[in-house]
Amino acid sequence: MRKAATKEKTKKKSSVASLRPGKLNSFRPDSEALFVGVDLGTCRASISASNGIREVVPTYVGYPKDNISEELLGAEPLFGEMALKHRLSVELIRPLAHGVIQDSNKSSKNRHLVAAQQLVRHLLEKAQPKPGHPVYGVIGAPARASIASKRILIDAARGILDAVMIVSEPFSVAYGLNILDRALVIDIGAGTVDLCRLHGTLPEEQDQITLDEAGDFVDETLLSLIRKKHPQAQFNVNMIRALKEQHGFVSENADRVTARFPVKGRPKDFDITDELRTACRSIVPGIIDSIAQLIGTYDPEFQEAIRSRVVLAGGGSQMAGLASLITQGMEELGGGKVTCVDEPVFAGSNGALKMAQRMPKHFWQVLV
Ligand SMILES: Nc1ncnc2c1ncn2[C@@H]1O[C@H](COP(=O)(O)OP(=O)(O)O)[C@@H](O)[C@H]1O
Ligand SMILES: [Mg+2]
Known part of the structure; x- marks a missing residue:
């Protein structure tokens, strides 16, 4: 679990x-x-x-x-x-x-x-x-x-x-x-995803959830999926992370993504589209569960306002299509509006x- x-x-x-x-x-x-x-x-x-x-x-x-x-x-x-x-x-x-x-x-x-x-x-x-x-x-x-x-x-x-x-x-x-009032900020970093509910004061314990499955977890998942599918390819986690940062996406439809890895020293092209999508999506269910928890335990009068202002930040928020996928996931929770910050790095x-x-x-x- x-x-x-x-x-x-x-x-x-x-x-x-x-x-x-x-x-x-x-x-x-x-x-x-x-x-x-x-x-x-x-x-x-x-x-x-x-x-x-x-x-x-x-x-x-x-x-x-x-x-x-x-x-x-x-x-x-x-x-x-x-x-x-x-x-x-x-x-x-x-x-x-x-x-x-x-x-x-x-x-x-x-x-x-x-x-x-x-x-x-x-x-x-x-x-x-x-x-x-x-x-x-x-x-x-x-x-x-x-x-x-x-x-x-x-x-x-x-x-x-x-x-x-x-x-x-x-x-x-x-x-x-x-956005210090009635909003939810989700900071997707390497080691952790930090979710924080804002309601006009400094956040307290019950306003924050930290998940351990974040960018590093996506890298490890991608690495093991590619290793399983292409056991002959040679690569390390830095190469995998670079591929994710360049091509990472979560949407159903996307251009095919090809990676070049050596096989016994000779470069060869591999299609990694499906593995990349699966790995990038792997952190989404945990995020949706936590959004549900932070909204569900909040004052019912303000739940609507919070769900309509969900903001994604951090390097991991740059995976293409993430805001739409989370919006989709929130439909079961009664809907929501998710956007990404303009400058995730700063x-x-x-x-x-x-x-x-x-x-x-x-x-x-x-x-x-
Ligand atoms: N363009 C990108 N697409 C997807 N993930 C990215 C991109 N750029 C950076 N990342 C990932 O974001 C994470 C780092 O985010 P950052 O907010 O800088 O983390 P931290 O706060 O933990 O230092 C890493 O897992 C990194 O691989
Ligand atoms: Mg950070």
């Missing part, structure tokens, strides 16, 4: 960290500050800054493995594309692999925390803050991040940001789109930036 995994409590207290008024007086006037919104996804991390800079990097950090690779690559960690490109010569870390920073040994200096810190720093450098000017950042964390991992995120920002606020990712998407960081620019000072956690 599909599990509607951990629900995250995003009460006021845990969503915006506590006020530390003593330090607020030292805030510079806003005109000098740089505001940034960061979306720290499991797969991609993006930043939107008030100076207009926007950047996205895959959420990977690589550390040279030995003397030879250090000589080749230098001693500094590699980030994003560079880390992936040299993955055979580096120890590759995905600091947010499961939607939260791994805190395996409970030590404040574990590798994932350090990697997350270095990645946030790297993103921030890309936003080109002026030396000496304060930087205030809102970080969108995966919805399931526990209070403990929010603390870890705050630690990751220490020494990099002057003040920080941690919010749940689908909420920052909603904030950016100005919707989270843009919303976080907007929040950073608008939040009153008392919401901020000042970092010392």
Whole structure:
């Protein structure tokens, strides 16, 4: 049975960290500050800054493995594309692999925390803050991040940001789109699908559902379907993901999709249309069940309003035909209207930036 995994409590207290008024007086006037919104996804991390800079990097950090690779690559960690490109010569870390920073040994200096810190720093450098000017950042964390991992995120920002606020990712998407009331945001990432019901306040535990079957699950499903049908073809999950990102679709009718894989070293073309459709569709039933749950447990007077404003975000929302398929699936639930955000890659960081620019000072956690 599909599990509607951990629900995250995003009460006021845990969503915006506590006020530390003593330090607020030292805030510079806003005109000098740089505001940034960061979306720290499991797969991609993006930043939107008030100076207009926007950047996205895959959420990977690589550390040279030995003397030879250090000589080749230098001693500094590699980030994003560079880390992936040299993955055979580096120890590759995905600091947010499961939607939260791994805190395996409970030590404040574990590798994932350090990697997350270095990645946030790297993103921030890309936003080109002026030396000496304060930087205030809102970080969108995966919805399931526990209070403990929010603390870890705050630690990751220490020494990099002057003040920080941690919010749940689908909420920052909603904030950016100005749909804070009577709507349902579905953020389809690599590790998780986060569904969040909006009703004019910060979302609480019962407003959010996190599903573990998301983009990575589609990749694994596609990989095993193709392997079963074409056992002689040679490929890996990165090649499969690239095919999905280029051709992914869920509709009944589509152009045939052909992939070129080597067979014993020789390239050959394979038709993967049906496998691709099946794999991309594999996450839809879980999403429909969760929509039903979030609508069905809401105030009956407002259910109609929520069902008519369902918004898809995140990289996975780009699978062609997804909004129509979910609309179709909602017919059994009494109908609905589903749309996709215009900018799936930056919707989270843009919303976080907007929040950073608008939040009153008392919401901020000042970092010392
Ligand atoms: N064009 C695309 N079509 C389908 N899936 C895509 C596309 N682009 C990215 N994805 C998938 O979206 C997921 C990443 O989404 P993203 O919102 O960046 O994730 P996260 O928040 O987990 O970092 C990955 O599974 C990726 O393969
Ligand atoms: Mg995301």
